[in-house]
Amino acid sequence: MSTSSSTCPECQGQRVYRQGGISAGGGYAPNYLAKLGSMWRAPKFTIAVCADCGLTRFYASPEARAKLGDNSAWRRG
Template sequence: MEKHNQCPECAGTRVHSHGGISAGGGYAPNYLPGLGTFFSSGKFTVRVCADCGLTRFYASPEARAKLRDSKDWRRG
């Protein structure tokens, strides 16, 4: 995840973030299948530029750690 607060789309500096957002599951689509636990889905950090609206979703470190061994994801 980018460490600076400049938007790559418009170079604006009013970028806000919120972490720990569920990637879905249950009645919603699961956007990170196989990267959560039995009782909870994987998590996102979401960053939004207040200037242009660009929104980016970043998988949590815990979800990314499961990628290599997950049967639901393939490299490339």
């Protein structure tokens, strides 16, 4: 985990930490990014946490986001 130079949108704090490669679920866990992974691999999140206020944000991986437009399980808007 490393610090990020980004600013927290909630409190404008500068101590935002990120960790990547977190599984978005499936199997026995909820599948938060349903149908955006592959048959054998769950899609991934990068998670950002502000050490000042605790705001936590989840970002879908570029591979998962690339599948959104062609996927009938997700709708725009």
